[in-house]
Amino acid sequence: MTEQVESVIKVLFVCTGNICRSPTADGVFRKIVEEAGLSGRISVDSCGLSAYHVGELPDPRSREMAQSRGYDLSDIRSRKIKPSDYEQFDYVLAMDDGHLRDMRRQASSTHQTKIELFLDYHPQRTGQSVPDPYYGGANGFEHVFDMIEETSNSLLAHIRNQHAL
Structure with a gap:
């Protein structure tokens, strides 16, 4: 009897500088x-x-809102x-349509279906698109968090359904 190994579903979120x-x-x-x-x-x-920000922590306003x-x-x-x-992740999720276009240009044709908004x-x-709160005030960060929380719950429901989790 062979034991079935459960694969790990890998999700990657992508924005401009990876700080917000x-x-x-x-x-x-x-x-x-x-x-x-x-x-x-x-x-x-x-x-x-x-x-631009390799190695840096997320923006202090993002960390404060998160906390x-x-x-x-x-x-x-x-x-x-x-x-x-593009090869390693199952879901490569762009935060806005500009990121989506750039990633589709970068990735090979075999990985295009993984790249989504x-x-x-x-x-x-x-x-x-999730608006970039970087140049805005605190309200922008709050709005972005609301959108991300709502969408994350739907994303998890989708992954559970697609992968029978």
Whole structure:
């Protein structure tokens, strides 16, 4: 009798510099996955299309908003997307349509179906972008967190359904 090995579903969130939107999605989704008891089945990471902030913590405003909502982003460090990410991850989720276009240009044809717009998993926001809160005030960060929390729950429901979890 052979033992069936359960594969890990790998989710990658991508924004511009990996300091606001994608680390927020990383932290929120990771906690939702943990609370669902699926940490051993779903792995979560984030990165940016640029190398401007490599090695840095998420933006202080993102960390503060995360902490106020019970999320911890302190172990996340900015990194730039690598060509191997397109191969290794099952879901490569762009925070906005510009990221989506850039990633589709970078990835080989065999990995195009993995690249999607994150908000396409939100029941009412299909085709929309998560706005970049970097240049805005605190309200922008709060709005982004609301969108990411709502979408993360829908994303997890989709993954559970698609992978029978």
